[in-house]
Amino acid sequence: MSQDVIETTAVLEPFPYHKMLRDHLKSRKKTWQWFKDEKIKTQQIESFKKELLKNTYRLDTDSHRNLYQMAQDICVDLNIDAQVTLYQENKSLQLNASISVIDQEAHIVFSGNILQLLDEKQLKALLAHELSHYLFYKLEDGEYEITQRIILALANDSRSEDSIIETARIFQLYLELFCDAGAFKSCREHYTVIQMLIKLNTGLSDVNAQSYLDQAKEIINQDDEATNQQTHPESYIRSIALDLKGRSSREYHEELHKLIEGKWDINSLDIFEQEKTRALSNDFIQLILRPQWMNSSAVINLAQQFFTDFAREKEVDTTKLLERLKHTTPSTKSYLSYVLLDFARIDSELEKLPIAHTLEIAELLGLIEEYERVLRKELKLSVRSFKDLKQEAMTDLSNVNENQDNSIYDNE
Numbered sequence: 001m002s003q004d005v006i007e008t009t010a011v012l013e014p015f016p017y018h019k020m021l022r023d024h025l026k027s028r029k030k031t032w033q034w035f036k037d038e039k040i041k042t043q044q045i046e047s048f049k050k051e052l053l054k055n056t057y058r059l060d061t062d063s064h065r066n067l068y069q070m071a072q073d074i075c076v077d078l079n080i081d082a083q084v085t086l087y088q089e090n091k092s093l094q095l096n097a098s099i100s101v102i103d104q105e106a107h108i109v110f111s112g113n114i115l116q117l118l119d120e121k122q123l124k125a126l127l128a129h130e131l132s133h134y135l136f137y138k139l140e141d142g143e144y145e146i147t148q149r150i151i152l153a154l155a156n157d158s159r160s161e162d163s164i165i166e167t168a169r170i171f172q173l174y175l176e177l178f179c180d181a182g183a184f185k186s187c188r189e190h191y192t193v194i195q196m197l198i199k200l201n202t203g204l205s206d207v208n209a210q211s212y213l214d215q216a217k218e219i220i221n222q223d224d225e226a227t228n229q230q231t232h233p234e235s236y237i238r239s240i241a242l243d244l245k246g247r248s249s250r251e252y253h254e255e256l257h258k259l260i261e262g263k264w265d266i267n268s269l270d271i272f273e274q275e276k277t278r279a280l281s282n283d284f285i286q287l288i289l290r291p292q293w294m295n296s297s298a299v300i301n302l303a304q305q306f307f308t309d310f311a312r313e314k315e316v317d318t319t320k321l322l323e324r325l326k327h328t329t330p331s332t333k334s335y336l337s338y339v340l341l342d343f344a345r346i347d348s349e350l351e352k353l354p355i356a357h358t359l360e361i362a363e364l365l366g367l368i369e370e371y372e373r374v375l376r377k378e379l380k381l382s383v384r385s386f387k388d389l390k391q392e393a394m395t396d397l398s399n400v401n402e403n404q405d406n407s408i409y410d411n412e
Helices: 003-008 016-026 029-037 042-055 065-078 120-155 162-187 190-202 209-222 235-246 252-260 271-288 297-306 318-325 330-345 353-364 368-379 383-398
Strands: 056-058 083-089 096-102 105-111
Touching: 016 029, 016 120, 016 162, 016 271, 029 120, 042 056, 042 096, 065 083, 065 120, 065 162, 096 120, 105 120, 120 162, 120 190, 162 190, 162 235, 162 252, 162 271, 190 209, 190 235, 209 235, 235 252, 271 297, 271 318, 271 330, 271 353, 297 330, 330 353, 330 368, 353 368, 353 383, 368 383
Parallel strands: 083 105
Antiparallel strands: 056 083, 096 105
């Protein structure tokens, strides 16, 4: 049995991000219960179906027997009980397909000349992708569909924080990759799914999956930035994901985390990264305050401006900070550098000692280049003046009689 077949017989699981958000929202019991109990009203269903019929041509089972048989086969592959109805959108040139799910009904709409552009295998891949949305909604008694409704409702509220909007974005991106994995599960061959994606994005009738995979890998090698798309990852990312899935790569989730969630970026935090950033910022400030002489009233007051419940702790896990800072955007390094600067300048009575101390921290955590740039800019120093200041500060710091417990370096 081939490796592809072994992979495709595995259970199709939501991504860890989906599970994490589901668990988080379930912990908000009142909100969860409200959305769980909310039902689509009969008049809403009737209005939807009326508009659907007005704007489409419904494909009947007699003249499109192969398509409906294909859909039935996919339902068996995905172990779902969907009652599928297919439509062609009127006067649409854009190549696309969409699904609307009402109870056990799956209404799939084709747009543009998809039925002529895709061959039979590629049409199956497209149908399987859309029906994987149905599967996702039905998993674990519909909990992921509830999760999606909650996070999208929150994200669409004008009062919502950016972290909520970012969380919804990442949820949706992973959902598309889940559905691509469903297409692969049904087709049992990832090249077909990639060909379908390329055709929909280019309109070309003849495409080469391996050639595009080579192109996708070239993009990844030259650009390690995560996607900035809102609902669907770029085709090259989806193709890389399918290739990893097809090869049963052990790095599947790790690599997709890089491509979807990306590096630690202070400007685009989801709700989980926001909490991690808070915890790491606390550790960062704890590290700054490790020497006893740094714990002046002015410094403690500044720490409490960051965290009202700030309390000095003896131990700080610098290894965790170092690991986190390996995957950091320039904006995050700039933020941390300005935090160092704030503490270096808050208490003039400490003179140059905090500058030397924060420079040591920057060196330890790999922030030295950015922090020195910030120091020079904000203190308005020439290269020579900064060099003299740095030497004087380091000399002062070396003359301070400091206990080993106050060192910023973990004891061996």
